[in-house]
Amino acid sequence: MEQDILEFLLALAKANKDIFCPAEELCCRLLMLLRQSVVYSLPHTFFDREKCQLLSFPFCDVIFDPPVVARVQDNEHLASQQRALSFVVWD
16 A cells, blocks of 8 residues: 555656656746847847846856756757758758
8 A cells, every 4th residue: 555655656756747847948948038038128238248248147057957957958059950950941
């Protein structure tokens, strides 16, 4: 009986982790996109160097685990490469 309960709790914890992981990645990606939109909408009084500094500040590393941030950044990089490739193929 106790073993069944432990196996059930283990399966439940694994299912919760499988559900939570994509949600955490999505939240991280949304925060990154929000930061980009805010920085890009800054007035022209901000120089490009200042905007780059704001974009490169690792705020996500403070909020999220580094592996989550790395996965999101890898996914974003892969998506940008695929978009660039589609422009080359269609032109």
